[in-house]
Amino acid sequence: MGTTLPKQYLPLCGQPLIRHALTTLCAVPQIDRVFVVLAPDDEYWPEDGFADLVGKLRVLHCGGATRAESVANGLRAMGNIAAEDDWVLVHDAARACLTVDHVETLIRSVGHDMVGGILGVPVADTVKREAYGRIAATVSRESLWQAQTPQMFRHGLLSKALAHAPSVTDEAGAIEALGLKPKLVAADATNLKVTYPLDLKMAEWIIDNRTRS
Numbered sequence: 241m242g243t244t245l246p247k248q249y250l251p252l253c254g255q256p257l258i259r260h261a262l263t264t265l266c267a268v269p270q271i272d273r274v275f276v277v278l279a280p281d282d283e284y285w286p287e288d289g290f291a292d293l294v295g296k297l298r299v300l301h302c303g304g305a306t307r308a309e310s311v312a313n314g315l316r317a318m319g320n321i322a323a324e325d326d327w328v329l330v331h332d333a334a335r336a337c338l339t340v341d342h343v344e345t346l347i348r349s350v351g352h353d354m355v356g357g358i359l360g361v362p363v364a365d366t367v368k369r370e371a372y373g374r375i376a377a378t379v380s381r382e383s384l385w386q387a388q389t390p391q392m393f394r395h396g397l398l399s400k401a402l403a404h405a406p407s408v409t410d411e412a413g414a415i416e417a418l419g420l421k422p423k424l425v426a427a428d429a430t431n432l433k434v435t436y437p438l439d440l441k442m443a444e445w446i447i448d449n450r451t452r453s
Contacts, residue, residue: 241434241435241436241437241440242437245284246284247334247434248333248334249284250434250440252336252434252440252443252444252447253444253447253448256286256289257333257334257336257434257440257443258276258333258336259289259290260336260337260338260447261331261332261333261335261336261338262274262276262290262293262297262333263293264338264339264340264343265296265329265331265338265343266293266295266296266297267340268340268343268344268347270343270344270347271296271329271343272296273296273298273318273321274293274296274297274298275297275298275299275300275314275317275318276297276298276299276300276333277300277302277303277310277311277313277314277317278299278300278301278302278303279301279303280301280302280303282301282303285299298318300313300314300317300318302314302316302317306407307332307409307410308402308405308406308407308408308409308414309406311330311398311402311411312399312402312403312406315328315395315398315399315402316399318395319395319399322395323395323396324394324395324396324397325394325395325396326394326395327347327350327351327356327392327393327394327395328392328393328394328395328398329343329346329347329390329391329392330389330390330391330392330393330398330411331389331390331391332389332433334433334434334435335388335389335431335432335433335434336434336443336447337430337431337432337443337446337447338389338390338431339430339431339450342359342390342427342431343390345359345425345427346358346359346390346392346425346427347392349423349425350392350423350425353423355393355397355415355420355421355422355423356391356392356393356394356397356398356415356422356423357391357392357412357422357423357424357425358387358388358389358390358391358392358410358411358412358422358423358424358425359387359388359389359390359391359425359426359427359431360385360386360387360388360424360425360426360427361385361386361388361426361427361428361429361431362381362384362385362386362426363381363384363385363386364381365381366378366381367379367380367381367384385424387410387412388427388431388433389410391410391411391412391422393411393415393422397415397418398411398414398415400418401414401415401417401418402414404417404418405417405418430446432446
């Protein structure tokens with residue numbers, strides 16, 4: 241993002257980026273508790289800025305060097321509250337445009353599944369594989385999906401999967417490494433991940449237009 245301030249604390253529509261996703265997750269009736277996993281030395285978290293979410297929100301200062309490590313640490317930290325069969329939804333704070341409907345669609349679609357599942361969107365663009373700055377191949381987009389979050393799995397299963405495959409880039413990848421096949425649940429492109437400065441502008445436009453409508 242080209243800033244010294246961590247991405248999750250950049251301002252978005254007058255609030256830290258991370259607050260938007262947390263507010264949405266706390267507003268979902270089916271969710272009992274929301275845990276936010278922060279780095280042990282995080283100095284940016286506004287202790288008094290989330291008082292209205294205190295009924296559901298819990299802060300865990302146990303983040304790791306990677307996403308998988310942070311999630312695994314968070315699962316261990318909440319182990320005294322969550323049972324092995326409890327559903328856990330893992331969400332990326334950078335997806336600030338998440339809606340309650342997104343979450344409820346995932347819960348409704350996956351809640352009775354034996355494995356679990358994730359939100360995603362089918363790939364619409366033509367996909368190219370690159371080598372040395374040139375196109376090496378055109379990859380068929382048929383059956384390709386772009387993974388999103390939340391990703392929803394049982395606490396015990398996800399803990400086991402991340403211990404088995406600690407280098408994955410998302411939770412579904414860890415579940416797949418166990419030989420299981422998570423369910424894909426269609427979301428939409430508004431559940432975008434803020435990665436580049438332009439994404440922040442797009443997220444602002446999405447949130448502003450939702451508010452106006």
